[in-house]
Amino acid sequence: MSEHPADYTADEIMTVTAARALRDGRTCFVGIGLPSGAANLARATHAPGLVLIYESGTIGTKPDRLPLSIGDGILAETADAVVSVPEIFNYWLQPGRIDVGFLGAAQIDKFGNINTTVIGDYSDPKTRLPGAGGAPEIAASCREVIVIVRQTRRAFVEHVDFITSVGYGSGPGSRERLGLTGAGPGKIITDLGVLEPDPQTCEFTATGLYPGVTLDQARERTGWDLAAAPGLVTLPPPTATELAALRRFTTRAKE
Amino acid sequence: MSEHPADYTADEIMTVTAARALRDGRTCFVGIGLPSGAANLARATHAPGLVLIYESGTIGTKPDRLPLSIGDGILAETADAVVSVPEIFNYWLQPGRIDVGFLGAAQIDKFGNINTTVIGDYSDPKTRLPGAGGAPEIAASCREVIVIVRQTRRAFVEHVDFITSVGYGSGPGSRERLGLTGAGPGKIITDLGVLEPDPQTCEFTATGLYPGVTLDQARERTGWDLAAAPGLVTLPPPTATELAALRRFTTRAKE
C-alpha cells in the first residue's frame, strides 16, 4: 500500500477522486480544468485505455502534459482522429456513444441541474458567466455525467438562477419526459467529498466525505437540506503514486 | 481556322457540342460517360479553369485520362479536395454552388423531365433501369442542367414512364412551385443537334442541327410535336483540334 501524504490541496483530492471514478476502456468527454486533469490522471494510472475526447474534435488524444485550452495543438497531434466541430457533436456525442461526460458548474441544485450562464436575472444579470458551450448536450447525451465543483452555499443552491444543463430536472421522470437519452449526473465531486443521487428521489445526498470532513461541514456549505446516504463512507485520500503522477502533469503544463 | 474533318462519330460530335457549352472558370457536376468526356475535353481545350466535381466527393479533379467510373483513383489523386459523399451532396450540390450539372436519360419528355428508373409500370416493370443516383438533386440544384442523350422515339417521349429528375415539370411555374432552386435544363444535346426550352412554354424546341441533319429527321425521332426555334442554326462540326484532344483522352482511357 502506498502511504497517504497529509499535504495535498483541495484541487488535488478532487482531481484524484474524479480520476478514480473513471474505469479503464471507457470513453470520456472532457472539459478543461479539473476534468481534464482527472481524465489524464486516470489514463496515467489505473486506466491506460481510457479514451479522451475533447469538443475541439480530438478523439482518443494522449497528451503528455495538461492542455491549457480544449483546443491545444498537443490534443490534435496525439489524437487517434481529429474531426470537425459539427461532427464531434453530431456523430460522436449526440448518439450516446460516450460513456462519461465531465462538467463544471457555477451553480448546481439538489437535482443536479447546472447553471453556467448568469447569476441574477437573465436580461439584467448580476454576473454574466461564459454560458453553455458543449455542456447542455454533454449533460443530455453522455451515458453518465460527473460534475466537479467546489462546495459552497453560493454554488450549491435550492434553485439555480438559470438551467444551462439539465440534471434530473424537477425530479424523477423529468429526463424521460424531455427525451434526454443519457442517465444523468451520477456523481458530484467536491472539495468535501462526493454526492450521489438518491435512487428514489433523484436528490443529491452525501455518499462519501474526505478524511477529516464532517457531515455538518458539508451541510453548512449546501443550500438544500443535505441528507447523508445510508452507508456514508470516508473516502480514501490520494496515494503518493496518484499525487506524483498528477504533479508531473501539472508541472509539465507550466513549462 | 481548323479544318473540319468529315469522319467523326455521333458520340464525338455530341461530346464536342457539350464541351463547347461549358465556359471557362465554371463549376461542373459531372456524371460518367459522355458528360465526363465533354467536361474533360472542355478543360483540355477552351476552358482550362473549368472545375470538375464528381459525386464521389472529388472536387476540382484534373484527370489526364477519362475515368471509367465516377470513383476512379485518378479522380481522388488529382483533386483539390476529396470530401465524403454526404458532404458533396449537402455542402456542395444542395446550396446551388455548382454552375452546370450534366445528366443522361433513358426517357425525356418535352418539358425536360427525365426517367432513369423504369420502362413500364413501376411495380411490374418491362425494364428495370439503374435508378436515380445523384440525378434528382443535380436536376434540382445546379444553376443550369445540360442533358446528353441520343435522339430516338423511344427516348424522346410525350410522357416519361417515371419522373426520376424534374425538368420543367408540367410547364411554366412548376419548378418554382416545387421549390427547386436551379434554373432547370438549358440544353438537350443529342446526336442530331441541340434542343432548348422555349422561354414562354418551357417546351423543348430545336435550336441547332448538325451539318447534314434536317428538321424532318429530328421530328421523326421525337415523340412530341417538335418545333423549330426562330433562328434555328446549323451547328459547326468538331474541329481537328477538338477531335484530336478528345481522341487523346479516349485512347488513354483504354490503356
Added chain:
Amino acid sequence: MAEIVPLAEAIGAAVHDGDAVAMEGFTHLIPFAAGHEVIRQRRRDLTLIRMTPDLIYDQLIGAGCARKLVFSWGGNPGVGSLHRFRDAVERSWPAPLEIEEHSHAGMANRYVAGASGLPFAMLRGYRGTGLMEAGGPGRDGPQHPSIRAVTCPFTGEILTAVSALNPDVAIVHAQRADTSGNVQLWGITGIQKEAVLAARRSVVTVEEIVPALDPRPDAVVLPAWTVSYVAAAPGGSRPSYALGYYDRDNDAYQAWDQISRDRERFGQWLDTEIFGAARV
C-alpha cells in the same frame, strides 16, 4: 472494442439470417471478400442496403441471400445493367425482391441521421419526382415508407425528410488497421464512416494489419471502440480497388456483364468462384 478475427468468424458472428446489412464503399473499397463470405455462409432473407448495389449485390441477390434491397443506383458502372438485380425485380428470380428506392442524396442523409442518433434527416430533394410515392406515377401505391415532407418552423418552407438508416450490421473494407483494431481508409471515403457509426454491429476487412497507423491525407479513422470485428482480407475489394494497393479491374466489370446475363452461367460462377473457393 474491435476483435481481430478471421473473416469467416467475423461474418459468422455479425451477420444473421433476416438482418439488415449495409455493405458500403462508393466505387472504391467495395467489400467483395466479405460479401462472398456471406454467400458462402448461405445467409438468407437479408435486407441489403447500399447506395450503389454494384456487382457485389448482384451476386448476393443472384445467390438468393436477399429479401429486400434498399438502394439509390443499381447499375454496373460504365458497363450497363445488373442482370441478377433485374432478373429478381423483373422476373422474381431466384425469389421476389422487395425494393426501397432513394436518390444518392437521400441515402447519404439517411446514414447521416443514423450515425447522428436522429430519427430522420432533412434535405432539398425528391420534390416533383416519382420517388416521393412508393409506386410511381399513375398508381395508387402506398406512401413511400421512408420519405415524408417536413415544414421549416422558421420559414414555413416545405422540405423533404428521410428516415434514419440503422442497419443491424455494416460491412466495409479499408486499407489498414493497427493491432489494436483502429481502422484507417483514405482516397474516396464515401459513406463508410456513417455506415459503421449508424450500425449496431460492424465488420471491417483490411488490406493489412500494421503495428501503428501513420497519419495520411484524406484519411478517415474509425477508432477500435466503434468497430465490432476487424479481419485481414488482402485484395478484399477486388475487382473494385484499394487506393495505394491495387487498381480497379475494369475488365472484370466488363466480363460480369456476360457472366451475369445467364442464370446457368451465373450458377457456374457461384459454384466455382464462391462455393468452390477455399474459405478465407
Added chain:
Amino acid sequence: MAEIVPLAEAIGAAVHDGDAVAMEGFTHLIPFAAGHEVIRQRRRDLTLIRMTPDLIYDQLIGAGCARKLVFSWGGNPGVGSLHRFRDAVERSWPAPLEIEEHSHAGMANRYVAGASGLPFAMLRGYRGTGLMEAGGPGRDGPQHPSIRAVTCPFTGEILTAVSALNPDVAIVHAQRADTSGNVQLWGITGIQKEAVLAARRSVVTVEEIVPALDPRPDAVVLPAWTVSYVAAAPGGSRPSYALGYYDRDNDAYQAWDQISRDRERFGQWLDTEIFGAARV
C-alpha cells in the same frame, strides 16, 4: 474566385457597417489580425457571430464595433471572464450589447444548415434548459428567435430545430493558400469550412502563400472559387496558434485578464496596439 489582396483592402471590401460577421477558429487559428483590422477601420453596428467569442470579440466589443453577439461560450479559456463582454452585457459599456445565445452543438448545426442551403438544422439539444426561451426561467420573455421544436414525421418524436446562420461575411485564418487562392488549414479545423461556405462573402488570412499545396493529414481545403479574399498575415492568429507555425501564447491570455478588467487600461491597449500600430 479568390482575390489575393492586402489585409486592409480585404477588410475594407468585405466588411461593412451593420454586417453580420462570423470570425471563426475553435481555439486554434483565431483570426486576430483580421479582427484588429476591423477595429482599425472603425466598423460599427456589427452583429458578431462566433461559437467562442474569446479575446478577439472582447476586443471588438470593447472597441465599440458590435451591436449584437451571437455565441455559445463567452469566456477567456483557462483564465476566466471576458471583461469587455461582461461590461457590455452587465453595464452597457461602451454600448448596449444584444445577445443571442446557443450551445456549441446548436451553433455548429446552425452553420451546417447555412453551408447546406437549408433554412434550419435539427438536433437533440436544449430541451429542459433555459436557453429554449430568450429570457431565461421565470420571465415572460419572447420566444428565442432561433430555437424551435420540430416533430419527426416518422416517429412523432420532438426534436430541436435551430435556424441557419448565413453571415454576410466569414473571416478565418489558415496556414496556407496557393497562388491561385486555394486555402489549406489543418490540425483542429473546427467550424471554419462551414462558416466560409455559409457566408455570402469571405476573407481568409494565411500564414503564407505558397506555389502549390501539398496534401496533408487532417487538412481542410477551401477551393479558391469558394473564397472572396485571401490576404497574407503571418502570425495573424497570435496569441492563438497556427499548428506547424507557432504555439498558443498562454501568457498573453493570462495578461489579457488584467488589461481588459479596466476600461482605461483597455483604451490604452487599443491606442497602442491597434490604432498606434502600422497598417498591415
